[in-house]
Each structure stands twice: as C-alpha cells, then as structure tokens.
Amino acid sequence: MGKQALQIFRESLPILQILSDPHRQDILLHLSEDGRMTVNEITDKLPLSRPAVSHHLKLLKNAGVIKVEQVGTQRYYELSMQESVDLLRRLLVALERDCL
Template identity: 50%
Template sequence: MGQQAIETFRSCIPLFQALSDPYRQDIILLLAEKQPLSVNEITENLTLSRPAISHHLKILRDQQLVSIDQKGTQRYYSLQLEDALDLIKELVKTVEETC
C-alpha cells in the first residue's frame, strides 16, 4: 500500500470516530429527516439530555458534518455532508487504485 493510501486512511480517522457513535448516528439520521432543528428539538426526539446532545453536536460540528444557522437566540443545526462524502470517496478511490 502506498503512502497516499496511508495518508488518506489517516485523514479519515477523525471522521470515522465521529460517525462510530450510535447517538451521533441518531442525530444525523434525525437531521436527514427533519432539518434544521434546534438542540431542544433534537432532545425531544432522542433519549439523551440536552447537554449530551450539545456535546455530540460539537463533535459533529468539529468534523464539519453539521452546520449552524443562528436565528435570534436559537441555533439551528443542519447536515453538511459534502466534505465528508468527498473524503470517503477519495478513500474508496485510493483503495481501489492501490490495493
């Protein structure tokens, strides 16, 4: 396996870690169904506390999987998957070409 494949795999680690948590998966699926949503609206649909939802949203935000739209005092979260999908596509392409 070439250096490019190794680097591509390594660059995907934070994304895979963010996606590996079942609660974050639930948030992503909920936002895919009904976006944009506030933290309170997400909390109403899941079994986690508001602070736990905020924690998971921060991780998703750090990996650029969700975006925030501020309206007054409310923050609304939406999916932002383009960069993550591009990275995964690059990984698949690299693996197909080098493995």
C-alpha cells in the first residue's frame, strides 16, 4: 500500500469503525428510508432503549454521518454522508491504484 493510500485509510478509520456497528447501520437504514426522524421515532423502530439510541446518534453525529436540526423542542436527525462517501471513494480509488 502506498503512502497516500495509507494516509487516506487512516483518515477513513473513524468512519469505518462507526459504520461497523449493526445498531448504527440500522439507524442509518431507517434514516435513509424514512428521512429525518426524532430520537423517539428511531427508538420505536429498534430494540434499543432511548438512551442507547441517543448514544449511537451522538457517535454518528460526531463522525459527520448524520446531522441534527432543532425545531422547537424536537431534534430531527437526518443523513449527512456526502463527505464520508467522498472520503471512502478516495480510499477505494487509492487502494485500486496502489494494491491491485
């Protein structure tokens, strides 16, 4: 693996780690299918407690995979994956170039 590919791989690790959890995958799937949702709406679709869902949402938000919008007293979560997808695309291109 070349230096550039290794650097992009290291940049991608936080996203890959965030996406490795099945519960976070389920949250992303629901947001993808249903659009923006509140934590209560997400919790209703999962076998997790509200605090557990909130924890996963915080990790996804910190990784830049979702964004949150405050509307009155509600917080709405929605996908925000363009930067992550772009980074993973760069990783794939670098791996194809350097490793195949």
